[in-house]
Amino acid sequence: MSELSPLFEVFLRGRRGLDHIHVGSLHAHDAGQALEYARDTYIRRSEGVSIWVVESKDIHASQESDVASFYDPMDDKAYRHATHYTLPDGVDNM
Amino acid sequence: MAEANDLVQAFDNKIHAEEKIEPKDWMPAGYRKNLIRQMSQHAHSEVIGMQPEGNWLTRAPTLERKSVLLAKIQDEAGHGLYLYSATETLGITREEIVQALHDGHAKYASIFNYPSLTWADIGTIGWIVDGAAIVNQVALQRTSYGPYARAMVRICKEESFHQRQGYESVAVLARGSAQQKAMAQDALNRWWWPALMMFGPHDADSAHSAQSMLWKIKRKSNDELRQSFVDQTVPQAEIIGLEIPDPDLKWNEQRQHYDFGEIDWDEFKQVINGNGLCNRERLAQHKQAHANGAWVRAAVAAYVKGKTGESGE
Numbered sequence: 003m004s005e006l007s008p009l010f011e012v013f014l015r016g017r018r019g020l021d022h023i024h025v026g027s028l029h030a031h032d033a034g035q036a037l038e039y040a041r042d043t044y045i046r047r048s049e050g051v052s053i054w055v056v057e058s059k060d061i062h063a064s065q066e067s068d069v070a071s072f073y074d075p076m077d078d079k080a081y082r083h084a085t086h087y088t089l090p091d092g093v094d095n096m
Numbered sequence: 097m098a099e100a101n102d103l104v105q106a107f108d109n110k111i112h113a114e115e116k117i118e119p120k121d122w123m124p125a126g127y128r129k130n131l132i133r134q135m136s137q138h139a140h141s142e143v144i145g146m147q148p149e150g151n152w153l154t155r156a157p158t159l160e161r162k163s164v165l166l167a168k169i170q171d172e173a174g175h176g177l178y179l180y181s182a183t184e185t186l187g188i189t190r191e192e193i194v195q196a197l198h199d200g201h202a203k204y205a206s207i208f209n210y211p212s213l214t215w216a217d218i219g220t221i222g223w224i225v226d227g228a229a230i231v232n233q234v235a236l237q238r239t240s241y242g243p244y245a246r247a248m249v250r251i252c253k254e255e256s257f258h259q260r261q262g263y264e265s266v267a268v269l270a271r272g273s274a275q276q277k278a279m280a281q282d283a284l285n286r287w288w289w290p291a292l293m294m295f296g297p298h299d300a301d302s303a304h305s306a307q308s309m310l311w312k313i314k315r316k317s318n319d320e321l322r323q324s325f326v327d328q329t330v331p332q333a334e335i336i337g338l339e340i341p342d343p344d345l346k347w348n349e350q351r352q353h354y355d356f357g358e359i360d361w362d363e364f365k366q367v368i369n370g371n372g373l374c375n376r377e378r379l380a381q382h383k384q385a386h387a388n389g390a391w392v393r394a395a396v397a398a399y400v401k402g403k404t405g406e407s408g409e
Contacts, residue, residue, distance in 0.1 A: 019115070081261070093331070
């Protein structure tokens with residue numbers, strides 16, 4: 003009968019200083035309610051100290067099928083990695 | 097009043113407990129101002145630092161070296177963007193940050209006001225200048241402001257490549273012909289002292305240091321960081337047969353550190369105050385690049401306007 007409430011994506015910060023990480027999604031009528039639901043759903047055991055919720059429709063995502071052209075991993079460019087350069091004996095931690 | 101004191105107390109408690117301060121937390125105005133100054137200066141340094149390197153891009157001796165240099169410069173632009181975005185979390189806009197650079201209110205690392213005269217300078221910048229930056233940035237991974245600390249973690253992951261490619265490039269010259277070795281030594285002679293200046297004035301003379309240490313924005317003092325840099329770099333020079341241009345440099349058995357000579361602080365002040373060899377050129381080039389990009393920003397705005405117009409919004 004009633005329309006389903008909007009979907010929200012939930013991000014948690016495990017500890018102050020860390021990035022917020024996506025943990026899942028839930029339905030809620032507004033952002034305030036989404037925060038409360040997220041608290042009840044995702045941090046029942048001290049999993050986080052901060053929650054972000056954002057409506058799923060506001061997330062713009064890349065397509066995995068574009069992987070080759072969109073996120074070129076540049077595997078042919080080994081010189082982008084520090085380990086590509088050999089260091090003389092006696093030099094460490096560079 | 098009691099409420100304001102509570103806020104200060106809560107902030108101080110977080111700092112004391114090694115907790116990070118996050119953008120939505122209350123923070124003293126001075127903490128915010130100090131961070132904007134330091135972080136925007138750091139961002140500008142990444143961006144201006146592309147100029148002395150870009151100077152050699154079309155003259156790199158091989159395609160391999162050119163590819164490496166291009167990748168490094170691309171990283172520097174990325175580091176600038178990480179840091180500008182982190183600075184924006186403090187409630188200042190990108191336009192204001194860039195304007196402060198153009199007006200001369202915001203500084204950038206003084207070392208980029210020295211010219212890159214020969215190809216050996218490029219390797220030396222990676223080895224010595226990035227090496228000094230890494231010493232500073234490793235400590236800043238523990239800075240008290242969350243977005244700054246997280247940006248530093250990302251940046252440090254990429255810096256190792258910068259330093260190693262530079263050191264390897266200098267090592268190749270140092271074991272090359274007599275002329276190549278002389279070129280590497282000359283580059284080290286010119287970049288060594290400016291690199292030591294990157295850590296700023298002595299602790300006793302540093303305007304912002306004491307408060308920044310209390311707020312844990314800075315985690316190690318200028319002199320401590322400078323000493324770590326000297327201690328790690330001297331053996332690296334010895335191994336590739338180059339000499340650090342400092343007659344007072346010697347190992348101090350008692351301190352278990354190298355002693356080293358005094359920096360020319362007059363030169364330091366001259367360059368900071370705009371009278372280095374390249375200050376005017378660096379700033380002029382940045383302003384020019386920014387102005388040259390105006391049509392791109394206008395085109396993007398027009399495109400977005402056209403698109404939203406079509407959808408009837």
